[in-house]
Amino acid sequence: MPLYHDDDQAMLAETASQFMAEEGAIAKQLRHWRDRDCKDGFGHGLWKQFAEMGFTGMLVSEDDGGLGMGSYEAGIVLEEIGRNLTPSPFLASSVLAATALKHADNNARERWLPGLVSGDHVYTVAIDEGAKHRPETIKTRAEKSGNGFKLTGQKDFVLHGASSDMLVVAARTSGNDDDADGITLFAVPKDAANMSHDAVRLVDSSMATHTKFDGVELDGDAVIGEVDGGREILNAMLTAGRIGAAAEGVGVASGAMDMTVDYLKQRKQFGKLIGEFQALQHRAAHLYSEVEIARAVTMKAAQLLDGGSEKADLMASVAKAKVAKAAGLAVKEGVQMHGGIGMTDEYDIGLYMKRDRALQEFLGDMYYHAGRVADMSGY
């Protein structure tokens, strides 16, 4: 399969690009909700529009009412989300939670998927415990209790947790904190008793929660997949989510770079366009190279995942790390090359820097994933 869009994918890219530039634009969404101190961190109206476009259920199978598309197509939409800094529950709901629900039984799929596809519901995932992404260790416990389970522990960096109708929670049902086995995934509804959210606004104006489970009672139906068999589903979620986050990062990088290159062609100092200075040209050209490579490896990782390749896991980490590097460079060079106005809230370039910082951290940063590449390669 060649590493570029086929006709259908090119059409999707055009549609998504146009839609996000119009409806998901920075002024219309990110700034609009931020300046109103919106507690969701995104607009539900836009989420309904996502549904009308068919985006919400892209990864949901056609039998379940979705479009049955792959990670590559989700990446096309995410790149446009990244380019426009469009706040939405797409990555958490339509990529991560949707991937988990693929492994759920009929009852659970019937309960949760229609609301996702229609844009009436928003879901999220609760994986991290602590300030860094370390999914190898899971301390949150679900003890057997009657016909169901009792969930105890705390999750952090739960994206829009307080606005979510359901949380996919990774918990330990047996073994020790660091064991690979003994993990079970639960679909926890928002009205579950003894669950509490401490909602915090993050640097990029998005909302996340520290979510406490203080003996949350769940019945057996809440289990996604098999009891003690959740690690595999969790890994599938992580791979899809990391590739998705990488695709969004490529969009953030591209958006920041384009804005900066445009600025180099407009701003005059010393009687010249600053884009005439070779000191800046070379940095811009280097940045272009890095962003191109980041996009290529993200597309490759998605293609591998959609093709069922066992290399997808490794390439997902390569992509997440490479995009972190490239997007980090794009936003840092962006602010620097904009000079003083790059520091002002009025200009958008700083918003790219903020979004990049949050996205870098989500599902593992550059250091985590480079280390993972070394581990998986055997050194």
Place this chain on the structure above:
Amino acid sequence: MSDHEAFRAEVREWLEANCPPEMRQPVKDEDDVYWGGRNATFKNDAQKAWFEACRDKGYTVAEWPEAYGGAGLTPAEGKILRQEMSRIGARPPLSSFGIWMLGPALLKFGTEGQKQKFLNEIARGEIRWCQGYSEPGSGSDLVSMQTFGEDKGDHWIVNGQKIWTSYADEADWIFCLVRTDKENKYQGITFMLFDMTSDGVSTKPIKLISGNSPFCETFMDDVKVPKSYGEDIPGYVGEINRGWDVAKYLLGHEREMISGAGGGDRTAAIGAAMKRMSGELDAVLRAELAMFDVDALAYSAMGEKFLDEMKAGKGHPAQPNMMKYVGTELNKTRHELMMAAGGSRALEWESEETRGGKPARNWLRTKANSIEGGTSEVMLNVISKRILDLPGA
């Protein structure tokens, strides 16, 4: 069976019958490569048999027309042949700057007479060519070159000096950029062809920081270059004073080759091999290796995308410059890390264990990657100007 499958089966059978087992081993030493030419010698019978079989089949230049010594394969067939050769590890039967550089220039700019004569000689390995481009005072700013050909009616008298002429001391002929109009910078250069045994031509090998090298200096002292070698065989390619067009085309071609050849060595991850070699890795070195492997594996995906897009006629035409820039910088980093992981053993300059100081010599040699064929700085200029459309670049 489709035509392509039939062709693949045919190629497979032919290779099985004609490629000796010795020629299916990786190239280890310089004399494993057969360059052809008037004074060529074969290392062994297998090398000779393999070359002659390919020559007679047109497989030294498989995609050139049969009339010029090729096999007239379509690009798709050429790809199948390359895939099948690489599948059994077959060595190239013939290497030469005639195949890589002059041939493409003649195919695009040559007269029918030039193609008949020179392309056939190249395809049959009879004449070995070298390339006279750079001068001591003209590296990145190649167009400032001074080697001058004075017009004497039916010939020129050429004086000047070229540098970085690979294998000039072993080549039979040279394709050489010569200034023929001092008033006109870009439209005052002629792409000349002449015999290296002409009176007044001399060469001197250049020793590099990595040791001996194929590079030479080439001196031209009142060298007589005919304007014609026979009917429809001019002594220059393209038009007189328009050699820069040919040179530019070849530079683009060269960058495309360098970037297209990005596969294999340049894109492989190295961390695991370094650990096997040196046991425990220092924590920070391990981290640097991991970051390098991320870059290398990502670049390999870029290489795949680049080639796919090129084949489909998509992608930016200046993209080879980006590939060349990143690929060569990456290769330099690779060898820095290999030296670090190799420790004091990697410093040995002549020992048997290092096969004559390979780690150190290879490391030093990679420093030229980002200089030859256009420096990294020139690549960045081209990206700024042609891709990012920055002003006055």
